[in-house]
Amino acid sequence: MAEWVRAADRSACEGDGCVHAVTPDGERIVLARWEGEIFALEDECSHQEFPLSDGSVENGQIECVFHGAKFDLRSGRATQLPAIKPVKTYPVEVREDGIYVQVG
């Protein structure tokens, strides 16, 4: 069942371009901030399973540092080869006591 879990402190992902790895409920998720909004994606590049949280954010996309694949932060769609397949995305809410993501 989908449930909201607290993933990080609000201070963990401040400032545009911030990338932060979290593991709420055992799932590996990367939080990324772009234009004031926080996105949550599966923390694993669909090309060769490298953690996206080692990469960087630009133009609403997260880039995998391993081979340069990029994913749209909102949809998880692959926007740059060598990745072709999308990565999973998760709904995010910023609440008083922290950043929540909906997992499961």
Next chain:
Amino acid sequence: MEGVTEHLNSDAVQALASGEPQWLQNRRMDAWASYERTPMPTTRLEEWRYTNLDRKLKLDTLEPLGWIERSFSKETAPDRLVAEMEADHESSGHLVELDGSVAHVDLDPALASKGVVFMSLRTAVTEHPELLEEYLATSALPAERGKFQALNAALWTDGILLYVPRGVQLEHPIRVSRWLSESGKALFSRTLIVAEEGSQVSYVDEILSDDLDVQSLVSSAVEVFAKDNAQVQYVSLQRMGRGPFHLSQQRTIAGKDSTLDTLNVNMGATTARLDLNAQLVGSGANSDMLGLCFGEGDQHFDHNTSQDHVAPHAYSDLLYKGALDGKARSVFRGIIKVHKGAQQTDAYQTNRNLLLSETARADSLPNLEIEADDVRCSHGATVGQLDQDHLFYLMSRGMSREVAERLVVIGFLGEVLSKLPLGGVVAKLSRAIEEKLHG
């Protein structure tokens, strides 16, 4: 230090080693030091590219199963274990290992009088230290071969020693039945087989378990030596329930004009990793390497084999087949390595995979490294679905699609079994495949 946990640590090694002879204590401690030094394999290593241990193995909470004085009786043993043991045909000897401790051994007295040794490894420490000192975790699977080889060499609790003296031939197979019942544990067991010159033996190891709610690790280290002119067949049947992570590390060393064949069957466990290195060190050595796996659900099988041709005029032929249903995944990574000077090598390697569902996956990496020119080497790999022509033919003979599909899968995997006719094994596995097909 990666992989050092609350339960897997040098204290655990020391506890096992206390009271053991000094050479063995040293061997364990050296192995542990090697374990600590070696980083945990990641998917960035070629050999672990498709098996992410970080995800698949929860080492942190595993408690090693200690050695316990156990006995075996059919009345108290698990039904499934007893049923499988009774399905076995005649044997020259039988051994039962329960949760990592040997509970029963019997051996044909005529063989014992000829000098055949078949006993628990623990007993062998006092009764045959000279054999263990020479062969156990030394030339075949020393700790330096890898992280998990080191872990097993440091933490093994029990296992099997089979020694066949020069010229002795065993009419029936040696049978070993191993059972795991506990969740959340780590089991470290070793098998050492030494077949002296001109001897002959078949060995069938079967490991079973119920389904486990929490992952257990089963680490099996297998060392097989076939001396000049010896003939050895080693069979491993892994038919555990769901839950376990099975890590099987095998090295076979084939001497001059020997035959050393292996069959590895993976049907059970959630994750099974096989590392098999067949080294042909004597000219005229001969190794057939057979394997099959049948996966369903979220099973993950990773086979890492090598055919290591050190000596000239040797022959090896590998055939591994996999059938995959559900979200199951198989990996085959095999290498034929022909060293400099290993002229007149004949080495072949075939991997065939059948995908039975939309979500199954097969990865195949058949590799060749050839440093001699007068060789015959080839490899082939295929991945595909059921042979449609075959299927339609059977259906045209009045079979339902379901039955026809089942038959084609049995035929596909059966090719492997037909190459190793060994008392009871073929019938047993055919039945196991059918059971799995019926879900």
Next chain:
Amino acid sequence: MPQNDTITDIGLDEYQYHFITEDEPVFRSGRGLNEKVVREISAQKDEPEWMLDFRLKALEIYNAKPMPTWGGDLSNLENVLDQIYFYVRPQEKMERSWDDVPPNIKETFERLGIPEAEQKVLAGVGAQYESEMVYHSLKKEWDDKGVIFDSIEDGLKNHPELFREHFGTVIPSADNKFSAMNSAVWSGGSFVYIPKGVELDTPLQAYFRVNQEQMGQFERTLIIADEGSKAHYIEGCTAPVYSTESFHSGVIEIVVKPGAHFRYTTIQNWSNNMYNLVTQRALVHENATMEWLDGNLGSKLTMKYPSCYLLGEGAHGSVLSIAYSGDGQHQDTGGKVIHAAPNTTSQIVSKSISKGTGRSTYRGLCQVHEGAFNAKSNVECDALLINDTSRTDTYPYIEIEEKRSNIGHEATVSKVGDEQLFYLMSRGMDEAEAMALIVRGFIEPIAKLLPLEYAVELNRLIELEMEGSVG
């Protein structure tokens, strides 16, 4: 019985492209790679700001990426890279007529037979000398039809939108350490656009020559074959032999739009002191075909795996390669096909010959994504070993996620059979002739796909190499 274990040293003596042209470059960067060099290159080319940023970011990526530990022996490469010149500008500007090319450079290409071939069999020619294209020309009839065949620099200047839309999208800088290096210091190479429906009946050719010692060449090529077009591009590469090592690292990006057909042929015959580390990739759309024809004969070490991303339904990709590794050479080559759409087909055929202490490695990937139903792929690798000191390796990666696919891979390793040799010699051939005949037969399935002039040239090279291979 013929003996083929006594091998006399061949190779360097017979390398026919060893001649050094005396010249004086108009600009040369310092040795080694650093930010200053990158800025100099960009300034020399008078580039827009975005390209300088692109280069600088790529330099950062290059510095951050570790040296590959797989493939060939790169252990001495960092030392080599510290010594080489990353940018050498041979003349002020690119010319459209051979008459305007400085005489010594022009003579170089005449010795290589380029202007002659241009007149006879080519639709267009580009010639690169050190770091820059010194000559680029396209026959008028193709120019009139809107074909663009230009240096990469002129592509950026004259077609900025088309250029920017595709540049770096097929191969991102971060793809690998050497694509990052190329992205930082690229210079020279071609920009090609084949308009919709245009079919070229003769090939375009680019010729790459490195003349100076301790030189790095970093060509960058971007090709767009628009819908329904058809063309063939050939590249050739040579350099003089020096005792020090040189370096060549190209990035070739190709977009094959729906229904188009593109063939890219490489006849690489670098001198045996050259590291040749190249990234080549094509995006292949619906019902389009991409063919890589890859001949690797020269260099000290080549690492190159042309790839086809079959993104559109019905796309077809093929990689046909011949590798020849003589003494001291390592050809680590192969191909990659990624099936990401239904009804896609691919073929990889690799033939390698290893002689003396040569080593040929096939490294390849065949990947079928879930949903790419009816994907078919066939891979065949054959390796021929001439001596007991030769080596060959085969490392295919087969990754299949789609049940409704049909994927096969086969490889064989063999030596030239004594019976075969004996038979041919009994027909009056000497051993070298017999050996050359057998090797020619071995590569024939691929060689026959080359334009006649190149097939003849390839056969001649094989004959030269086989002389003295049997004693």
